[in-house]
Amino acid sequence: xxxxxxYGEESITYPLSESARVYFSQILGSAKHPADIQRESLNxxxxxxxxxxxxxxxxxxETRLRHALGQSFPDLAAKRFGKITRFPDAVAFPESNQxxxxxxxxxxxxxxxxxxxxxxxxxxxxxxxxxxxTDDRPVLTISLARLNDLRNLDETSHLATFGxxxxxxxxxxxxxxxxxxxxxxxxxxxxxxxxxxxxxxxxGQQSLGYGRIESLFAGGTIETPSGRITLPALPASAAGPxxxxxxxxSEGRLGIISEATVRVSPLPxxxxxxxxxFPDWSIGIDATRQAVQSGVQLSMMxxxxxxxxxxxxxxPAHQNQVEMLRTLLKWRDFNxxxxxxxxxxxxxxxxxxxxxxxxxxxxxxxxxxxxxxLIGSQWAKTRFRSAYLRDTLWEHGYAIxxxxxxxxxxxxxxxxxxxxxxxxxxxxxxxxMVHLSHFYRDGASLYFTFLFRVGAxxxxxxxxxxxxxxxxxxxxxxxGGTITxxxxxxxxxLPYLASEKGELGIQILKNVQKFLxxxxxxxxxxLI
Ligand SMILES: Cc1cc2nc3c(=O)[nH]c(=O)nc-3n(C[C@H](O)[C@H](O)[C@H](O)COP(=O)(O)OP(=O)(O)OC[C@H]3O[C@@H](n4cnc5c(N)ncnc54)[C@H](O)[C@@H]3O)c2cc1C
Numbered sequence: 191x192x193x194x195x196x197y198g199e200e201s202i203t204y205p206l207s208e209s210a211r212v213y214f215s216q217i218l219g220s221a222k223h224p225a226d227i228q229r230e231s232l233n234x235x236x237x238x239x240x241x242x243x244x245x246x247x248x249x250x251x252e253t254r255l256r257h258a259l260g261q262s263f264p265d266l267a268a269k270r271f272g273k274i275t276r277f278p279d280a281v282a283f284p285e286s287n288q289x290x291x292x293x294x295x296x297x298x299x300x301x302x303x304x305x306x307x308x309x310x311x312x313x314x315x316x317x318x319x320x321x322x323x324t325d326d327r328p329v330l331t332i333s334l335a336r337l338n339d340l341r342n343l344d345e346t347s348h349l350a351t352f353g354x355x356x357x358x359x360x361x362x363x364x365x366x367x368x369x370x371x372x373x374x375x376x377x378x379x380x381x382x383x384x385x386x387x388x389x390x391x392x393x394g395q396q397s398l399g400y401g402r403i404e405s406l407f408a409g410g411t412i413e414t415p416s417g418r419i420t421l422p423a424l425p426a427s428a429a430g431p432x433x434x435x436x437x438x439x440s441e442g443r444l445g446i447i448s449e450a451t452v453r454v455s456p457l458p459x460x461x462x463x464x465x466x467x468f469p470d471w472s473i474g475i476d477a478t479r480q481a482v483q484s485g486v487q488l489s490m491m492x493x494x495x496x497x498x499x500x501x502x503x504x505x506p507a508h509q510n511q512v513e514m515l516r517t518l519l520k521w522r523d524f525n526x527x528x529x530x531x532x533x534x535x536x537x538x539x540x541x542x543x544x545x546x547x548x549x550x551x552x553x554x555x556x557x558x559x560x561x562x563x564l565i566g567s568q569w570a571k572t573r574f575r576s577a578y579l580r581d582t583l584w585e586h587g588y589a590i591x592x593x594x595x596x597x598x599x600x601x602x603x604x605x606x607x608x609x610x611x612x613x614x615x616x617x618x619x620x621x622x623m624v625h626l627s628h629f630y631r632d633g634a635s636l637y638f639t640f641l642f643r644v645g646a647x648x649x650x651x652x653x654x655x656x657x658x659x660x661x662x663x664x665x666x667x668x669x670g671g672t673i674t675x676x677x678x679x680x681x682x683x684l685p686y687l688a689s690e691k692g693e694l695g696i697q698i699l700k701n702v703q704k705f706l707x708x709x710x711x712x713x714x715x716x717l718i
Contacts, residue, residue: 194229195269196581197261197311198381204578205507206586213504214588214641218619221587221643224651227272237279238328240300246289247280247330257281257305257331258319260312261378262682263591263655270584271648276319278305278331285336287448290413293332294446298415302330303711306442308386309357311378313592314680316390316441320715327711332446334385340364341449349408349423351451354385370454373400373489373536376676377577385447390678391439393635395573397628398482399489399536402676404438406452412437414445414706423451436702441678442713444706461489461536463566464549467519467528467559471495472603474529475626477556479599481533482629486548489536491629495606498623498639499530506568515561522559531558532569589644589651593662595671598633602626605669606636612665613640616657628675635675638662679717687717 191200206214215221234251254277259265268274279302284290297304303325307317319329334355342351343365350365350372358379361372374394376382382392388410393402400406409423421434437447468474474493481491494502503512519528535545553560583590593613597605606624613622621641628635640658645651663686666673673679673686688696699718704710 192256192381193581194255195226196266196584197577202575202578204572204575204582206579206582207505207507207509209506209509209512210501210504211586213501214583214586214621217621218588218641218643223585223587224270224644224646226270232272232274234277237277240280240302240328240330242300244282244293244296246282246284246293248283249280253281254278257307257310257317257333260310260315260317262313262315262680263589264315264652264682265318266580266584267589267648267651267655271651273648276322276329278319278329280328281307281331281333283333283336287337287411287413287418290332290446290448291418293330294413294415297330298709298711301327301709301711303327303714304442304446305329305331305713306385306389306446307331307333308355308383308389309378309381311382311386312390312680313677314674314682316678316680316713316716318681325714334383334446334448337385337448342451343368343370343454345370348454348456349451350454351410351449352384354383354388354410354447354450356384358382365454366457369457371457372406372452372454374403374406375573377574380574384450384452388438388447388450389441391676392678393628393676395627396489396534396536398491399487399534400455402628404435407434407438408451408453409434410437410450411448412445413448415709415711416706419445439678439717441680441717443703443717445712458536459538460542461534462542462563463490463532463534463570464546464563465561465565465569466531466533466549466553467499467524467561468493468531469524469529469557470527471529471606473556473558474531475602477552477558478531478626478629478634479602481549481552482634483631484548484552486552487535487537487541487545488533488549490532490534490627492532492625492627494530494625495610495623496527496529497621498625499528500526501621501623502530511564519559524559530565532566534566534570583641584644587644588641589655590639590641591655591658593638593640593659593666594635594675594677595666595673596628596630596633596635596675597669597671601669601671602634602636605666605671608669609636609638609662609665612661613638613658616661617642617654619643620658636671637675681716684715684717
């Protein structure tokens with residue numbers, strides 16, 4: 191059973207070690223867990239009734255509650271304080287592309303707004319009904335959960351077609367049965383869907399090896415209020431602008447992706463993850479840049495700044511091994527500026543051997559220390575579990591959220607400094623940190639995590655969050671970064687979009703949206 195007021199399965203938790211608890215309380219002060227509202231005391235108003243009904247609609251409170259919000263920090267706070275402002279009036283569960291098309295025709299006829307819902311892991315307010323004050327049309331959420339099958343696998347061309355609602359584990363399980371993988375692993379992998387990855391332009395933890403979703407998405411079918419768009423899966427084309435790029439990142443504004451064809455890879459012969467410590471942030475950045483630009487075949491890389499490295503070292507429950515590591519690092523003259531790099535090598539044994547050799551040489555050239563394989567394998571083991579930490583921290587009275595951008599290499603150092611500074615000054619006490627985690631020949635993504643104390647009320651908590659989000663986002667724009675590298679625009683990043691796209695760019699998007707959705711019924715208030 192999924193948590194109604196948090197992330198993931200109720201049966202799974204990520205306990206906070208004693209060492210981490212002490213570390214956070216030293217920096218943020220001791221905190222109190224605010225009383226969560228219980229499910230039974232939650233007031234769910236009756237649904238607005240539609241002028242006529244449709245057989246695929248469900249109206250139960252439980253279903254409406256579970257589709258009312260996504261997984262952004264404001265969503266979590268609203269659930270925990272029991273202040274959910276709007277619920278969908280009905281949720282539909284189509285079973286075919288035709289069902290979706292019929293539902294859109296029905297929704298238009300009854301004047302409903304429509305929200306496509308994949309896994310509901312949006313962290314930018316992407317699946318939330320528009321505020322009643324701005325749009326009082328009844329809300330129909332369309333869940334893609336039943337479109338979860340592998341529809342075709344072309345083993346010669348390495349192309350697989352899935353229903354768009356297929357969640358990460360089912361994408362992989364169905365491909366693995368034939369010896370293939372998609373290799374797309376966002377941290378939310380277990381609960382997010384293929385259609386959601388495309389619609390939110392997601393990036394998986396192993397994007398360095400497998401590519402972002404835009405390079406994996408080869409084509410598909412999109413049901414729009416103006417009709418069906420079919421994008422053929424072609425290896426390449428010079429036939430004008432690529433319409434796939436209108437669908438990628440469209441966040442449910444243009445229509446509903448009902449099926450998608452993706453580029454898959456044969457399962458790798460071998461995969462391992464490693465850890466290296468570098469003396470400081472500048473040297474670490476230089477090492478990651480050289481690794482990427484040298485073309486060494488890595489499937490993932492992540493470089494934590496000194497604060498994130500220290501936080502990482504406080505997380506394990508058993509600190510004996512960490513103590514041994516600290517002794518070794520001291521002996522090798524690593525001080526509090528040290529930065530942890532994790533990287534993965536995925537592929538043939540021969541390629542892996544060569545990549546390890548190149549990385550060992552790069553480590554040596556940058557005065558790094560190659561750590562025990564335990565660090566890398568531990569990361570791999572907990573890569574999807576760490577998503578549960580947010581609920582654990584909340585239960586200890588601490589709030590945690592993230593902010594992400596991408597800049598070119600010449601700006602990475604400055605951007606990290608400017609954005610961390612802005613977060614530090616926005617709220618006190620706060621614990622901001624950063625890592626680089628997606629890499630390109632010309633730049634990298636910066637992923638900021640910040641912790642602060644949960645307030646006694648929703649308003650107090652949100653005041654802190656808003657101050658941090660605004661300061662961080664303005665700092666992102668001030669260094670010329672994108673307002674989002676992987677989470678999408680939704681509601682939270684909307685105020686910052688025009689400065690990235692320009693007024694003409696926004697007009698182009700508005701006109702496309704108006705053409706495909708003349709009544710503006712698709713996911714209003716998001717993206718555009
Ligand atoms: C703990 C956690 C970790 C995360 N880690 C990552 C990460 O590593 N990388 C990353 O990129 N993101 C990450 N995210 C963000 C989120 O998982 C991604 O944005 C993901 O792509 C959303 O997929 P979903 O299926 O949950 O989509 P949803 O949340 O259901 O929807 C996202 C948006 O897409 C629209 N949409 C969904 N399905 C369709 C469809 N079939 N057709 C049209 N529109 C649709 C929705 O209306 C909404 O606007 C994380 C989120 C959480 C909570």
